[in-house]
Amino acid sequence: MAGFLALDQVDLALLGALSEHPRAGDLELSRLTDVARATVASRLRRMGEAGVIADWDPTIDVAAAGFEVQAFVTLEISQGALDEVADHLRDIPQVLSASVTTGSGDVLCQVATRSHPELQATLVRIDQSSSVVRSTSVMVLSVLVEPRVLPLLASADPAPSRRAPAYRG
Structure with a gap:
């Protein structure tokens, strides 16, 4: 199936860390996911260019802003x-x-x-x-399940990792 970006375990880990820590920079995401900083930067750029990461806007709760x-x-x-x-x-x-x-x-x-x-x-x-x-x-009386994406992504068979195997000398 063409036209989509296959996500692997590293991508999913980065998206999960970014979801939990939306203000984290590349260095912090690198630490959280145990992935090299350059890999974090290139993966985020690739997912951004492919539209997987649609924007960097904050999530706004309209009810908390007075629109209940x-x-x-x-x-x-x-x-x-x-x-x-x-x-x-x-x-x-x-x-x-x-x-x-x-x-x-x-x-x-x-x-x-x-x-x-x-x-x-x-x-x-x-x-x-x-x-x-x-x-x-x-x-709407109440929200039963908040908007979410990560469980869907995690449920799919991930693409094989593009991460280079660790050097074992």
């Missing part, structure tokens, strides 16, 4: 109106994400607001697009 009212909104949209709906959703700051889906809905949005009246206003604003045929929303 959260919901998922499923949109049914007019045929061929995906670009128009995407532009409309990008103009609404309360829309955290929007994904094209299969099933009865066409788009699934995650929204966050400070209050129920603001959520209602956001839902009305989403529905103001002439391309939105119907929307259905469900409130």
Whole structure:
């Protein structure tokens, strides 16, 4: 399967250490993973260039920032109106994400607001697009499993390590 970067145990160890210590530099990651500093730097650069490490932004908890009212909104949209709906959703700051889906809905949005009246206003604003045929929303009561990636990566068969074998003289 082309188009993806096969991750080995060293990559997974670096991603795990980086996840646990997001402010760690190459030297600290080297110490944490028992991998040479130059290897750390080249692996992080390679994973960054391949898009495996998508960004270096901090993870922001919107609830802790005052946006405790959260919901998922499923949109049914007019045929061929995906670009128009995407532009409309990008103009609404309360829309955290929007994904094209299969099933009865066409788009699934995650929204966050400070209050129920603001959520209602956001839902009305989403529905103001002439391309939105119907929307259905469900409130988030609590988060059962936090967003995560490392268990998925660790569950896959890792690629063979590209780490040079230790010299044993």
